[in-house]
């Protein structure tokens with residue numbers, strides 16, 4: 001008759017559990033830290049994860065290391081061969097991070113529960129770390145999830161609205177909600193007269209509001225504020241920081257938009273890591289004054305360039321901008337553009353009607369195939 005091995009003495013088993021779970025938690029935190037650092041270039045999250053890892057090491061220092069090492073018995077561990085098929089494949093960064101967050105959270109709970117049998121102070125130190133982890137892990141997973149679908153959402157987008165900071169944060173957040181309800185896909189915060197602190201605070205509030213309402217959130221001009229507020233991306237012009245420098249600040253997951261005014265600039269944009277282009281100004285408008293209007297002939301050149309490209313990877317989604325509204329959308333569509341970015345036309349009480357009119361026209365232009373970003377970086 002087969003006999004079960006005699007139970008290991010309880011304190012020794014607890015020590016063995018602490019040893020295994022301290023390793024598990026530290027490995028999980030390090031796995032997340034590498035994603036935050038090398039995949040997302042997320043400075044603050046990287047620092048927070050590093051801090052958590054150090055605090056875990058500090059808490060573990062309360063348990064004599066020699067006791068942990070003496071209790072270790074990897075070859076006698078009946079659980080080492082029990083793997084599931086899911087553990088063997090990780091299709092993308094999201095699944096790596098999701099697995100690491102789950103594993104770390106479980107390991108911390110084990111450390112806390114079994115730690116209570118050895119040192120109550122240790123257990124409460126772990127409990128505090130565990131609570132901090134909930135927020136940090138949620139931020140990390142949200143960034144991964146948001147980043148994952150961004151390019152597909154950008155490719156599907158037709159209607160892009162530019163807004164300013166508004167009279168208050170509540171007013172701006174309400175504006176984002178109304179634009180989303182009206183069928184807008186992307187909202188850009190463009191306010192060239194606002195102080196940095198307010199701009200940053202609005203950018204943060206906008207990131208949360210845009211996620212809630214399912215629109216992409218882009219910050220005009222300021223890569224630093226886009227990165228700090230965890231916005232979906234940043235839009236820059238020809239006179240601002242070059243795209244490769246912007247990319248270093250916002251990281252590989254963020255969307256970068258670039259303004260173009262002639263075909264040379266479009267060629268350069270398509271050769272860069274910019275994810276979409278703005279093309280214009282098309283018509284005079286109330287929002288910004290210009291001396292020169294490339295207009296619809298430029299749009300036609302760009303739409304031909306895109307249509308004739310042999311490889312979709314060599315083009316990007318293009319948004320016409322400048323004085324566009326229901327009265328002239330037909331010209332834009334006839335120039336082959338199915339995407340527009342507007343300020344004035346979506347700033348008044350006629351928002352819903354105008355958005356519906358614009359969308360109806362834009363949807364008559366078929367969308368290009370999604371482009372594959374991986375081949376361009």
Ligand SMILES: Cc1ncc(COP(=O)(O)OP(=O)(O)O)c(N)n1
Nearest residue numbers: 220221235236237238259278321341
């Ligand atoms: C979608 C989109 N297209 C173009 C612009 C204009 O950017 P830029 O030329 O840098 O001018 P400012 O907006 O900074 O005045 C844009 N913001 N968005």
Ligand SMILES: Cc1ncsc1CCOP(=O)(O)O
Nearest residue numbers: 281285287322323342343344
């Ligand atoms: C920022 C910008 N860049 C080119 S035109 C423009 C203003 C767009 O606003 P409107 O749609 O009111 O002309």
Ligand SMILES: [Mg+2]
Nearest residue numbers: 221236237240
């Ligand atoms: Mg600009």
